[in-house]
Amino acid sequence: MEMLHEVDTMNDCLERKLLNGNALLERLNPEFKAKYAINSLQHPHLRIMSRMLRRKVRDVRYRRRTDEIDKCLLQLINLKPYIKQTDCPDDVMDCLEESCHPQSDLWQGYALRAVDIFLDSLLIFWEPQFHPLIRESHKKLLLTSARELAEGCAIIQPLEPDPDDFLAHLRPYASVYFEILYS
Structure with a gap:
């Protein structure tokens, strides 16, 4: 032990x-x-x-990856103007890059995964029910969901x-x- x-x-x-x-x-x-x-x-x-x-x-490595994806998801949730499900993934990626100022070469892969999770798993269910401005009052729930999704992409x-x-x-x-x- x-x-x-x-x-x-x-x-x-x-x-x-x-x-x-x-x-x-x-x-x-x-x-x-x-x-x-x-x-x-x-x-x-x-x-x-x-x-x-x-x-x-x-x-x-898995924990580092999860933390980086989580940070990117937090940035995506806090971005203004709010990202909508109809936004182009490339445009969302550009906005994220402007707000994060990436420090590592691995960041691109983490950010791409975060954008996919955000658009395909969070907003697809969240946006039809809530106007983007309502996100502020439900941010804690949204962050919890984002963290669970970031951890859920584990293969290890x-x-x-x-x-x-x-x-x-x-x-x-x-x-x-x-x-x-x-x-």
């Missing part, structure tokens, strides 16, 4: 793509290193944690434990436990 906790605290390694052993060894909590006598890249705990971090990359499952995350002598027990847990 302590290894899982250590891996959870290393999101900065994932953000900076520092998945090699040296970066991992440097960022380990000193008490953890001392407790398990981790002083080299060959230590079994370090190898297991490195594998866990590599698997966790997908989850971090959260990190699940694997028998290889355990030391060799514990793997048979872990395998039996997971078999019972997932059956």
Whole structure:
């Protein structure tokens, strides 16, 4: 469990793509290193944690993607003049780009997904019932719906434990436990 906790605290390694052993060894909590006598890249705990971090990359990327789509949706909801369902997606994208001033190359993909969600999933149901000015009084509900839609476009499952995350002598027990847990 302590290894899982250590891996959870290393999101900065994932953000900076520092998945090699040296970066991992440097960022380990000193008490953890001392407790398990981790002083080299060959230590079994370090190898297991490195594998866990590599698997966790997908989850971090998914969360970053969801947050970026959510930010774009927030911008779309707040844009003035209000966007209507009949607006051209390219025009909506241009308006979004003007208001956001994109900082990364990935922004374009996130913004395109946000425009699709906004026009095809939010406004298609929202606009026929509410005039754009009524959005102000229902903004909290609209933001909640937007966040749920941004999270709903997930194709990646959260990190699940694997028998290889355990030391060799514990793997048979872990395998039996997971078999019972997932059956």
